[in-house]
Amino acid sequence: MLRIAVPNKGSLSEPAITMLTEAGYQLHRRGRELVISDHANDVEFFFLRPRDIAVHVGHGTIHVGITGRDLLRDSPSGAVEHRALGFARSTFRFAGPAGEFTSLEDIQGRRIATSYDKLVRDYLNEAGIDAEVVHLDGAVESSVRLGVADLIADVVETGGTLRAAGLEVFGDPLMQSEALLIAREDMRDNAALATLDRRLEGVLVARSYVLVDYNVRERDLNAAIAITPGLNSPTISPLMNTEWLAVRVMVKAENINSVMDRLYAEGARAIIVTKLAASRI
Numbered sequence: 001m002l003r004i005a006v007p008n009k010g011s012l013s014e015p016a017i018t019m020l021t022e023a024g025y026q027l028h029r030r031g032r033e034l035v036i037s038d039h040a041n042d043v044e045f046f047f048l049r050p051r052d053i054a055v056h057v058g059h060g061t062i063h064v065g066i067t068g069r070d071l072l073r074d075s076p077s078g079a080v081e082h083r084a085l086g087f088a089r090s091t092f093r094f095a096g097p098a099g100e101f102t103s104l105e106d107i108q109g110r111r112i113a114t115s116y117d118k119l120v121r122d123y124l125n126e127a128g129i130d131a132e133v134v135h136l137d138g139a140v141e142s143s144v145r146l147g148v149a150d151l152i153a154d155v156v157e158t159g160g161t162l163r164a165a166g167l168e169v170f171g172d173p174l175m176q177s178e179a180l181l182i183a184r185e186d187m188r189d190n191a192a193l194a195t196l197d198r199r200l201e202g203v204l205v206a207r208s209y210v211l212v213d214y215n216v217r218e219r220d221l222n223a224a225i226a227i228t229p230g231l232n233s234p235t236i237s238p239l240m241n242t243e244w245l246a247v248r249v250m251v252k253a254e255n256i257n258s259v260m261d262r263l264y265a266e267g268a269r270a271i272i273v274t275k276l277a278a279s280r281i
């Protein structure tokens with residue numbers, strides 16, 4: 001039975017549970033259960049602190065897990081990134097009081113508050129900068145005002161928390177993060193992991209693609225197909241009126257209106273777009 005670690009709280013928890021549910025798994029918690037068995041799918045879900053998931057997966061007692069790339073990099077765990085999952089996107093940045101820091105060199109000899117000690121230390125070592133890392137478990141943005149640090153290094157999404165604390169980012173981001181499916185290298189060829197991975201890929205595709213149907217005259221077909229080449233190849237079917245063909249094809253959802261405009265300009269008509277509920281590519 002495949003053991004899967006799921007974040008039990010924080011920004012990763014709800015979207016991870018939603019994604020696994022969309023992938024067909026049963027992991028509804030009625031109360032404070034720490035483990036849920038999904039017998040129909042032959043998997044077991046362990047609800048764990050986001051920060052601990054890389055440790056459990058690296059240890060091998062849990063086969064795979066969902067965590068953030070920043071948390072994985074902050075852990076000494078031997079787990080590796082298996083697939084990016086496209087949610088909980090954030091950047092990891094240095095920030096200080098407005099106007100006080102402009103570049104990385106300004107950090108030399110100063111005190112940096114963070115919950116991500118290893119990530120920050122590795123970055124400073126790489127950059128050849130010597131600074132003191134002050135570990136805090138959370139609410140890192142308050143540390144400058146409270147005097148325990150001169151600057152911070154933390155997760156930034158909207159920047160709202162920084163602004164509220166009177167801090168400004170400076171320098172390049174230390175990294176870009178998002179939720180990941182992580183596993184140990186030796187799980188790479190595991191069949192149960194491959195099934196989970198294909199299901200998650202199916203959710204990602206269903207979220208980012210739409211199905212487009214349209215009719216087009218045979219003479220305009222090549223121009224239309226150039227706009228919508230599809231994943232493998234579009235499906236072309238005959239219509240009763242033999243001058244026209246029906247085309248069915250997958251298209252990235254984000255540009256769908258501009259794609260429809262261009263298809264229409266090339267002579268396509270009866271263009272309809274359908275959302276995908278699930279997919280296996």
Ligand SMILES: Nc1ncnc2c1ncn2[C@@H]1O[C@H](COP(=O)(O)OP(=O)(O)OP(=O)(O)O)[C@@H](O)[C@H]1O
Nearest residue numbers: 009010011012050051068070088089090155157177
């Ligand atoms: N505001 C946010 N927007 C997007 N992603 C975020 C945000 N805050 C945190 N994350 C991401 O969520 C993960 C960390 O989870 P989070 O900070 O929500 O957990 P937590 O419950 O605070 O955990 P802990 O108490 O161990 O710090 C990281 O991968 C981080 O990049």
Ligand SMILES: O=P(O)(O)OC[C@H]1O[C@H](OP(=O)(O)OP(=O)(O)O)[C@H](O)[C@@H]1O
Nearest residue numbers: 138139140155156157158159160161162
């Ligand atoms: O840029 P923003 O959109 O404001 O989001 C970033 C904030 O969200 C996270 O905090 P969280 O809610 O996890 O609290 P924590 O500090 O206790 O971890 C993160 O640590 C930042 O403080």
Ligand SMILES: [Mg+2]
Nearest residue numbers: 010011138155
């Ligand atoms: Mg947090």
